[in-house]
Amino acid sequence: MSQASIDQLLAGSWVDPASGKPVRLPFRAVAIAPSLDGQEAALVRALDLGRRLAVVCDPDTHRVLGARVVRALESIAAPRLVLLPGHPHADAETVERIRAETAPDDALVAVGSGTINDLCKQASFLDRKPYAVFATAPSMNGYTSTSAAITEHGHKKSLSAHGAGGVFIDLEVLAAAPPHMIRSGLGDSLCRPTAQLDWLLSHRLRGTAYSETPFAIQSADERAMLDGAEGLMRGDLAAMESLARVLVLCGFGMCIAGSSAPASQAEHLISHHVDMLGEGVSRERLGRDALHGEQIGVATLTVARLQERLLQQDRPPRLKPTTVDAAAIRAHFGDSGDGCLAEFRAKALDAAETERVNALLQAEWPAIRDALAARFLPPSSLRRVLERAGAPQRPADLGWSDAFHRDAVRWARRIRNRYTCLDLIDDSVGIDFWLG
Numbered sequence: 288m289s290q291a292s293i294d295q296l297l298a299g300s301w302v303d304p305a306s307g308k309p310v311r312l313p314f315r316a317v318a319i320a321p322s323l324d325g326q327e328a329a330l331v332r333a334l335d336l337g338r339r340l341a342v343v344c345d346p347d348t349h350r351v352l353g354a355r356v357v358r359a360l361e362s363i364a365a366p367r368l369v370l371l372p373g374h375p376h377a378d379a380e381t382v383e384r385i386r387a388e389t390a391p392d393d394a395l396v397a398v399g400s401g402t403i404n405d406l407c408k409q410a411s412f413l414d415r416k417p418y419a420v421f422a423t424a425p426s427m428n429g430y431t432s433t434s435a436a437i438t439e440h441g442h443k444k445s446l447s448a449h450g451a452g453g454v455f456i457d458l459e460v461l462a463a464a465p466p467h468m469i470r471s472g473l474g475d476s477l478c479r480p481t482a483q484l485d486w487l488l489s490h491r492l493r494g495t496a497y498s499e500t501p502f503a504i505q506s507a508d509e510r511a512m513l514d515g516a517e518g519l520m521r522g523d524l525a526a527m528e529s530l531a532r533v534l535v536l537c538g539f540g541m542c543i544a545g546s547s548a549p550a551s552q553a554e555h556l557i558s559h560h561v562d563m564l565g566e567g568v569s570r571e572r573l574g575r576d577a578l579h580g581e582q583i584g585v586a587t588l589t590v591a592r593l594q595e596r597l598l599q600q601d602r603p604p605r606l607k608p609t610t611v612d613a614a615a616i617r618a619h620f621g622d623s624g625d626g627c628l629a630e631f632r633a634k635a636l637d638a639a640e641t642e643r644v645n646a647l648l649q650a651e652w653p654a655i656r657d658a659l660a661a662r663f664l665p666p667s668s669l670r671r672v673l674e675r676a677g678a679p680q681r682p683a684d685l686g687w688s689d690a691f692h693r694d695a696v697r698w699a700r701r702i703r704n705r706y707t708c709l710d711l712i713d714d715s716v717g718i719d720f721w722l723g
Contacts, residue, residue, distance in 0.1 A: 290319070292504075293317055293532075293535070293536075296312055296539060297314055297315065297316065297317060299311050299312070303500050303543070304500075304503070305498060305499055305500050306500075312539060312542050312543075313433060313449060313450035313542065314431060314450045314451060314452070314453075314454065315452045315453060316330065316333065316452070316455075317431070317456075318330055318453070318454075318455045318456065319456045319458065319528060319531050319535070320456070320457065320458065321457075321458050321459060321524050322457055322458070323421075323456075323457040324355070324457070324459075325359070327355070327356050327359035327360065327455070328362050328363045330419075330455050331360060331363065331364075331419060331453065333453075334417070334419055334452045336394035336396075336417050336419065336452065337364075337392065338365065339364065339365065339367075339390060339392050339393045339394065340364045340367070340393065340394050340395075340396055341366070341367045341368075341369050341388075341389040341390075341393040341395050341396065342356055342357050342360065342366050342367070342369065342398060343369045343371065343385060343398065343406070343407050344368075344369075344370060344371070344397075344398040344399055344403060345370070345371045345372065345374070345375050345399065346370065346372075346373050347373065347423075348398045348399040348400075349368075349370060349398070351423050351463070351464075352421055352423050352457070352460050353368075353398040353421075356396065356398050356421055360396070367390075369389060371385075371403075375402055376402070377401070377402045377405045377406055377437055377438060378438040378439070379437060379438065379439045379440075381406055382406055382410045382413070382437060385406055385407065385410040386410050386413065386414055389410075389414075391414065391416075393416065394411075394417045394418060394419075395407045395410065395416065395418035396418065396419050396420070396421065397418060397419070397420040397451075398420075398421045398423060399424075400423050400425075400427065401427040401429055401579065404420050404422075404429055404430060404451075405435040405448075406435075406437075408429075408448045408449070409435040409437050409446060409448050411449070412447075412448040412449045417452045418451055418452065419453035419454070419455065420451045420453070420454055422454070422455065422456045422461060424461060424464035425461045425464065425468070425469055425527065425531055426468040426472045426580060427471065427472060427534070427579060427580055428472075428475055428476065428533075428534040428535075428537040428538050428541075428550060429538065430451065430454045430456075430538060431450065431451070431454055431534075431536075431537075431538025431539055431542070432450075432541055432542070432547075433447070433449055433450050433541075433542060434446060434447060434448055435448040443559075443562050445547070450542070454535065456531050456535070458531065459524070461527050462523075466520060466677070467575075467578060467581065469519050469520065469527075469530075469676075470519075470580070470581060470584070470676055470677065470679075471578035471580030471584075472530055472534055473512070473516065473519060473580070473584070473672070473678060474580035474581050474582075474583050474584025474585075474678055474679075475579065475584075476509070476512060476580075477583070477584050477587050477673070478552070478554045478555070478583055478590075479502065479505070479509060479549075479550070480591065480662065480664040480669070481552060481553065481554050481587050481591050482550055482551060482554070482555075483549070483662045484552075484594050484662055485552035485594075485706075485707040485708055486549060486552060487659060487662060488655075488659060488706070488708060488711065489705070489706040489707070491647075491651075491655050491658070492644050492647060492706070493634075493706050495706065496544075498544055498549075500540070500543055500544075501537075501539075501540025501541065501543050501544050501550075502549065502662070504536050504539060504540060504543075505532075505533050505536035505537060505540065508532040509533055511525075511526075511529035512526070512529040512530050512533050513668075513672050515529055516673075516676040517675045517676065519676055520676055520677060537549070537550050548705070551705075552590075552705065552707045553586075553590045553593075553699065553700075553707035553708055553709045554586040554587045554589070554590045555583065555586070556699035556700065556702050556703060556709065557582075557586040557589065557590070557696055557699045558583055559699070559702050559703070560694075560695040560698055560699045560702060561577075561582055561687070561695055562582075563620065563623060564619075564620075564695075565687070565691060568685070568691060569685045569687075570686070572684070572685060573685065573686065577679070577685045577686075581678065581679050581685060582685065584673050584679060584680070585679050585680065585682055585684065585685055587669060588666050588669055588670055588673075588680060589682075589696060590709075591663075591665070591666035593708055593709075593712060593721055594659075594708050595663075595665060595666055596721055597708060597711070598656055598660050598663065600656070602652070603649050603652035604652075604711055604712075604715040604716070605645060605648075605715055606636060606641050606644055606645055606648070606711070607641065607715070608638050608641045608714075609634075609635035609637075609710075609714055611631060611632055611635050616628045616631065616701055619701075620701075627701050628701075630701070630702065630703050630704040631700070631701040631702075631704070633704040634705070634706050634710065636714060693719075693722055696709070696718060696722060697718050697719065700713060700718075
C-alpha cells in the first residue's frame with residue numbers, strides 16, 4: 288500500500304473493496320520517512336494539540352530521540368519532560384504516575400516503543416486528552432492500535448484505549464534500535480498466515496465475523512518485509528520501511544476489524560500463557576525477558592506446524608464435545624482461573640454444536656481446507672525468515688524447556704474465547720497426539 292493510500296485511509300476516503308464503503312480510522316497522521324530530524328515541530332503542530340505538551344520517555348528513549356523531540360517542540364510550546372525510570376513497566380502504577388506528573392491540559396507526546404506507547408495511550412485515554420507518538424523501535428504493531436497492554440494487580444490485560452493523533456516513524460532511528468527489538472517486530476508480524484487461517488477457520492465453522500481487508504492492505508509490504516529480513520539487520524532503510532509499514536497497517540487492520548482477530552490467534556494464546564505462568568523463564572537463556580514479538584515468532588512456527596498437519600488431512604476432522612474441567616483450569620491458572628474458565632466455556636462445543644460442526648466438516652472439508660491453504664505460508668518458509676534475521680526459532684532459543692513449551696500449547700486454548708486450530712485439534716485427535 289502506497290503512502291497515498293495510507294493518507295486516503297487516514298482521510299476516510301479509502302473505499303474497502305469488500306464492502307464498497309469508506310474506511311474510518313481514529314488516527315490523524317502517520318509519517319514514515321528516512322529521517323524526521325527537523326520536522327518534529329511541524330508534525331506535532333499540525334495535530335493542534337495545544338501549547339501544553341508533556342513529552343514522556345525513559346532514559347534510553349530520551350537519549351535516542353526524546354531530547355531531540357523536546358528541543359524541537361520548544362519552538363511551538365513549553366514542553367514538560369516526564370522522565371520515567373529505566374526499563375519502565377506497562378502497569379497501572381506507572382499509568383497513574385504519568386497522570387500525576389502531567390497537568391489536565393497537557394497533551395502527551397510519547398517517545399518510545401511498546402511500553403511507553405501503551406502507558407501514554409492509556410493515561411491519555413483515562414484523562415480524555417490527545418497523544419502522539421514518536422517511535423524508537425520497530426518492536427511491535429501497537430503504534431496504530433486502540434488497545435493498551437497494561438498489567439493490573441499482576442495480570443496483563445488488553446485495555447480499551449484510543450488511537451494516537453499522530454504516529455511518527457524515523458527509519459534511521461528504528462534502524463539503530465537494539466537488534467532484538469528489530470527481530471521482535473519481525474516476529475510479531477510473522478503471524479499473519481497463522482492468524483488469518485485461524486480467523487477464517489472460526490468463520491467457516493463457528494460463524495465468526497471475518498474480513499479479508501486487514502490482510503489485503505498489508506500484502507505487498509508483507510512480501511517485501513519477508514524478502515528483506517537480512518537487510519533489517521544491516522540497517523537497510525528500505526527493508527526497515529517495509530517492516531514499519533506492515534506494523535502500521537496491521538494496527539489499521541485491527542481497527543478495521545474492530546478487534547485484534549486479524550493479528551492475534553493461537554500463536555498469541557501460547558505467548559499469553561508464557562506471560563501468565565512463565566515469568567522470567569527467558570532470563571537464564573537471554574539475560575533478559577523475551578520480548579513479545581520474539582515469543583510470537585517462536586509460537587507462530589509451532590502453530591504453523593500444527594496447521595500444516597491439519598491441511599494435510601484428506602478426511603475431515605471428527606470432533607467430540609469439549610471437555611471443560613473446571614477444577615483443573617482453576618488449579619492450573621490460579622488467580623486467573625475463573626476468568627479463563629468463563630472464556631473457555633463461552634466457546635466450548637456442546638453435543639448439539641458438535642453435531643452441527645461435524646456435519647459441516649463432512650460436507651465441506653475439501654472446500655474449507657482449500658480456502659485455508661490459499662492463505663497459508665508453510666512453517667519452513669517462516670522459519671527461514673527468522674533464520675535470516677538471526678531471530679529465535681525454537682522454544683530452547685528463549686529458554687523454554689520442551690515440557691514448558693508443551694504445557695503452553697496444551698493449555699493455551701483455555702485462556703480466551705477465540706476459536707482457533709488448537710480447539711479443533713484438541714477436540715478431535717488431541718493436542719498431545721500431534722505434538723508427538
